[in-house]
Amino acid sequence: MKIDKFDKLLGLLLASVLIALVLVLWQGSDRQAGTAKAVADRVMERELTYQARVALLQKLYGPVDELRRKGELQTALLKLDEVSRQYPGEAHGHVLQAEILHEMGVLEEALASYVAGIRLNGEYIDRKSPLSRREAISRLVTEGERDIVSRAKANPANRTLATALTNINYLKSRLAGGCE
């Protein structure tokens, strides 16, 4: 069999295609590795930010928690006011206030504080989050339903009770997985 110029040219072309294919595949695997690395980096960054946030919250609100543990609820609220001067829009402050008010039996204001906190940051209702307050919120919703629903039914024109009821329903929907 004779190999002519045309065959050589075809062979050369075939070899070029094969080399190009190898190169493309090699680059693709490299890019995949790069993407995987970037995703890993992002997850790591997010985790680091999250850890830093949790550590910062613990540091900032630590004195409030300490006062709560000692049962000095009123002083804890005052301490919270102090912290809130520096971080007025922080969801954690609203959530802590809700917990303290709940402990003090001030249900309507506790509900309003939880709603304010969760509207700012949904993590507090998330079952998997270390910041989750899901159980405490469920307890408050149950208590609120017991106390407020009957009063709201007895006074249908009362707008304050209607607002409390709206807050209960909002928390119930978030507990059930509803979004903002």
Next chain:
Amino acid sequence: MSVCNMLHKNSASLKALTQLLITLLCTFGLSGCNFKQERKVMKIGYMICNSEQETIARFAPLTRYLSDKTGVEFVPVPVDTADFEGRFQKGEFALTHGNSLLYVILRENHGLQLLASEKRGHFGSRTAGAIIARKGGGITKLTDIRGKRMVFGPMLAPTGYLAEYDLMLRSGIDPERDLAYYAIPPGSYKHEKLIYAVLYGQFDVAAAPMLDLETMVKEGKIAADDFVILAQTPVIPYCTFGAAKETDPKLVAKIRQALMELTPETAVDVAGERIKVLKAAWVDGFEELQDSDFNPIREMAKRVNMPPYAKY
């Protein structure tokens, strides 16, 4: 001749037209005046907290807002707490804005109707009183206050006097016998004065409204760590709007609705200035309470022998 006649006729018709215009203007002008005169005028008695000027500055925008919303011309009247019942009884004002003890007094003695209550601070339309001492001053619990110097707020203050006095009686401490001495600060800003009086050592303990402690901490005037809260009273309603019992029920409903509709953005024009109503009044909003929400105050007033249940 005909030209003269024409001129004469024209001037006559011009005169008639002018007369007609003047008559019309007068009629519209007078009817305008009559319209203003026909707008009902009602007075709102506002309990003075610190001074007349401050009270008017706080509540003039709210009064303007209520006028705009109801079509009634409301006029603010600053009233000293001690004169409040007497002036209300004389009919000097039909609407009231005062503390929750004043509401109970006017309700029991004159059938005042509850309109809406102010929201401010952690507990919304309610707040509490506290007995405080300076941190590091050696007083750490309520029983330590026996034989100490104490400062109270004004006598008709629900969370600056009544609630703490009641708390002490319920804890077995008689302020008349078990303290070395007690006083009430003179002049305005009584609640702030008594908090500072404890901070700077003029008195050992004070009856402080939680709302004032909250506000002073928020404003950076004091720190939460400066004080020990020895005891806290139950949470009771705060300042409240009321209406005389003979007030038109439709107007009562309108005023209540207007108060409930207020948002932080609601603004009115007062003396050429656009002012946010709630911010000017130092209020977060309004709530509809029920008369039964004031029962804890009634019980306190009975135990402390204060109006409207005082017996001599």
